[in-house]
Amino acid sequence: MIYWIWLNTIDGLGPVMQRKLLNHFKNPKNIFDADEYEIMKVKNLGIIRAKEIKNTSLEKSKEILDKCEKNKIKILSIYDDLYPNQVKNIISSPTVLYYKGEIRKNIMGVGIVGSRRCTSYGKTIAIEAASYLAKNNITVISGMAKGIDGYAHTACLKAGGYTVAFLGSSPDVCYPKEHNILMESIIENGAVISEYPPETKALSKHFPKRNFLISSFSQKLLVVEAAQKSGALITAHFSSKINRKVFAVPNNIYQKTSSGTNNLILEGAKIYLNPEQLLEDEHILKSIKKFEDINQIKLKSENQNYKNNINSKLKNDDNFDLEKYSSKEKMIIESIKEGTKFISEIMNDTNLNEREILELISILELEGVVRSIPGGRWKIT
Structure with a gap:
């Protein structure tokens, strides 16, 4: 695992470029050697970047591996059978995940997200939906935040x-701190997963990537309550981009915590009225069964075609279509296309505030459009 950790911790080398290297060299040790x-020879890697990769050592990776063993943190690589193919085939998915608990083969499930300051209405819906999913053997996925997330995890465990x-x-750091007991219960009856190595504190810049993982591992996403600017809406945005079905709970149009969900419905999300909607699709029902017969055959078939799928996605990624991005995303892309930029420079070019840029640029980074480089600057990949 040390070479996987090494590849994953090279500064400025995101999942898209890691995939290109893996596609060329087959495994991370070959890249290191x-x-x-x-x-x-790998496309888009010049001599300077190649030297940077070659000059990185295994020292940091050894320290991380030691901390994983000390904190009982397990490591999941993208080549592992427990890493779902539906997530593997998203080009911006992390090549390495850290976790505590147990990852089961049918881990794909239904995401439940929403406001931290939820109402009793939102709490009731989250509990009802999570309990129903648990009783039907479907994984309940969320982000362990206060409010809707916490109620969803707790209801699932109680059921x-x-x-x-x-x-x-990281999986050894509890955030928020008051969810320590909840976190231990999740580890005992499920898993806590992160792309961050041991002793990594919760930072605001980490949460868009956390939200991306929630979307990726969710066959469907239920947004219970969400204000106009919230992490739950970022999660819904990711889900839509990767063709996951999004459900939103309708509510009072004058309620602040419902403005985001009501707008999701306006933009095309499915109106959520009862938990049975979360079981309607046949592929959901198949995904919750044990991977013994037909699912094992499907898994082998998908693994055989995996490299072809990745090659195809990479070709599409090299020539991204600007039209599929929002007006604000376009402004950021146009700014960075002129050359490497600091956040402050992008703010001057776009007139967007720092928070908007950080959220949107995190999304663009996950999609492989931009990447951060040493010194706090950003560039087109």
């Missing part, structure tokens, strides 16, 4: 279900 001229929490910190 290659010389800079061989690394240069004897399996739940997964994706974190904005």
